[in-house]
Amino acid sequence: MQRSGGCVPDEIDVRLYTWMVLNGLSRIHAKGVVHCDIKPDNILVFPTEHDGIYQLKISDFGLAKELSEAATDEDENLGTTAYMSPEAVAPRGxxxxxxDIWSLGCVVVEMITGRDAWPCLASVTIVHLMVTREKTPKIPENMPETGKDFLSKCFERDPRKRWSAQMLLDHPYVSGG
Structure with missing residues (x-):
């Protein structure tokens, strides 16, 4: 995987890397922290002793917040627009x-396609689509059905129905089940 995102050609690697990020998110969330800026630039890639296999780690906790902390007017930046969930751009709750799960879905789309989940759209257009038209990023057609189902769980518009990192770790797309 490139330092700042891009296409990961082997889907087995996409699944493995997604599992690694989910594992990290599960641990972060268990400590009562929400990262608030999951994107390729904030996922560090380290080579391993196995040729072509990398270890991924979540970095840059500069926007991280405590779980259930009420967002304030000062929290105008809850992430990078192209990776933000609808509730992150809507009136603050x-x-x-x-x-973080929505953002992870955007990262997975980018690993599959090599393009942003919202390709060629300005930040203001993305916000408009999510808030006024209730749109979600397009799920890549070339994904297997388990991958499409995985992303549908990440892109559930109602955050209360969106799967948690722990739930997604058991999803067949990343668990191999």
Whole structure:
């Protein structure tokens, strides 16, 4: 995987890397923290002793918030627009782990396609689509059905129904089940 995102050609690697990020998110969320800025630039990639296999780690906790902390007017930046969930761009409510799960879905789309989940759209257009038209990123057609189902769980518009990192770790797309 490139330092700042891009296409991961082997879907087995996409599944493995997604599992690694989910594992990290599960641990972060269990400590009562929401990262609030999951994107390729904040996922560090380390080579391993196995040729072509990398270890991924979540970095840059500069926007992280405590779980259920009420967002304030000062929290105008709850992430990077192209990776933000609808509730992150809508009028502020509670900080919930679902913010990170939506962002993870955007990262997975980018690993599959090599393009942003919202390709060629300005930040203001993305916000408009999510808030006024209730749109979600397009799920890549070339994904297997388990992958499409996985992303549908990440892109559930209702954050209360969006799967948690722990639930997604058991999803067949990443668990191999």
């Amino acid at each position: 509670e900080i919930v782990t679902a913010l």
